[in-house]
Amino acid sequence: MKLTIDKNIEEIPYYPKAAMYGVGDGWVRLASNENPFPPSPFVLTDIIDALPNITRYPGGENELKEAIAKKYHATPNQIVLGNGSDELIEMALKAAKTSDRRTVIISQPSFAFYAISSKVYGYNLCKVPLGKQMEVDLKAILDAIDDQTRLIFLNNPLNPTGTIFQERDFITFLKEIPDEILIVVDEAYAEFVENKTFPNSCKYINEFPVLTLRTFSKAYALAGLRLGYGICEASLASYLERTRQPFSANTIALIAAKSALNDEEHLKRVLENNKKGKTYLYNAFSDLSIAYVPTEANYILFRVGRDAEGITRDLFEEKVLTRWMGAYDLPEYIRVSIGRMEENERFIEALKNIMQRRRAHTFTR
Numbered sequence: 001m002k003l004t005i006d007k008n009i010e011e012i013p014y015y016p017k018a019a020m021y022g023v024g025d026g027w028v029r030l031a032s033n034e035n036p037f038p039p040s041p042f043v044l045t046d047i048i049d050a051l052p053n054i055t056r057y058p059g060g061e062n063e064l065k066e067a068i069a070k071k072y073h074a075t076p077n078q079i080v081l082g083n084g085s086d087e088l089i090e091m092a093l094k095a096a097k098t099s100d101r102r103t104v105i106i107s108q109p110s111f112a113f114y115a116i117s118s119k120v121y122g123y124n125l126c127k128v129p130l131g132k133q134m135e136v137d138l139k140a141i142l143d144a145i146d147d148q149t150r151l152i153f154l155n156n157p158l159n160p161t162g163t164i165f166q167e168r169d170f171i172t173f174l175k176e177i178p179d180e181i182l183i184v185v186d187e188a189y190a191e192f193v194e195n196k197t198f199p200n201s202c203k204y205i206n207e208f209p210v211l212t213l214r215t216f217s218k219a220y221a222l223a224g225l226r227l228g229y230g231i232c233e234a235s236l237a238s239y240l241e242r243t244r245q246p247f248s249a250n251t252i253a254l255i256a257a258k259s260a261l262n263d264e265e266h267l268k269r270v271l272e273n274n275k276k277g278k279t280y281l282y283n284a285f286s287d288l289s290i291a292y293v294p295t296e297a298n299y300i301l302f303r304v305g306r307d308a309e310g311i312t313r314d315l316f317e318e319k320v321l322t323r324w325m326g327a328y329d330l331p332e333y334i335r336v337s338i339g340r341m342e343e344n345e346r347f348i349e350a351l352k353n354i355m356q357r358r359r360a361h362t363f364t365r
């Protein structure tokens, strides 16, 4: 091929689509922080009723915006919808583009798509290491700001560690931010958080340049439909909208999301299961003398040492999908999503056998 490709694009690694592997019977899929349960039964019936409408371009955005706005004490013109929160990440980068400020700050590690999309849109990346508890280090991010900084991605809870930053520190941080910088707070896992010091960042959208991102992919179990949303000050929302592909939120996703928001009982059951699974996995890791990072999300990062990649592969052989964290600069760690109890048990059983085999092998060498 003779076409010359920009260096920024050439350097982008493929997004690790682990969820695509191991589809079919008998697999325990704990690699992509998905919800192990189906969505609310009301979602499924509403989707079926809406199917004849797919002949037309999607309508129904206003109804969903109204429902979301009500939940957050916001107004519909402060809500932006997208094809997953992934699209909102891109919209933020597109809308914030200027010629004089070209740097995006991210925590390293953090959700892989921030770095990928920043490169696609031609930004320079500034990667700030995590703090001692593997949390987003707000102070270090403040220190990293310079006259080129345009956008900061804060991920709370942080993927892949599950740690959070606290409201007190977030307010101190916001007060220090120059006006020209957009703060994107990605709260994809916020529904799972139990810690009371967690800041609901959308409280600050009118006072500071904050864009809060949420999604229906995790707690609401609609990952396959692709629907995320942003909450921000109304003028910023209008600029984000201008960068958006028309109709990126499809008819079925709009109906499903509105219906999912209404079923609070279903959400409660999902969160309860997550809590139980978390306790089970914490205890199992402790029994196996495996160190883990306490999580506020629906996944747990754990440390197995230098052979983490091999252990992930062995788990795969047992039809248990987890995520080796090499791509996140944590080569001794694996991330596992919290599943249904029988899935958690199968994962632990497989991990126990693999670790025992390895320990016996080390011992006899």
Ligand SMILES: Cc1ncc(COP(=O)(O)O)c(C=O)c1O
Pocket: 032, 033, 083, 084, 085, 086, 087, 111, 155, 159, 186, 188, 214, 215, 216, 217, 223, 226, 227, 228
């Ligand atoms: C932190 C974080 N943000 C955003 C996303 C993307 O979510 P969505 O499915 O809404 O595009 C993910 C997906 O795993 C994530 O972990």
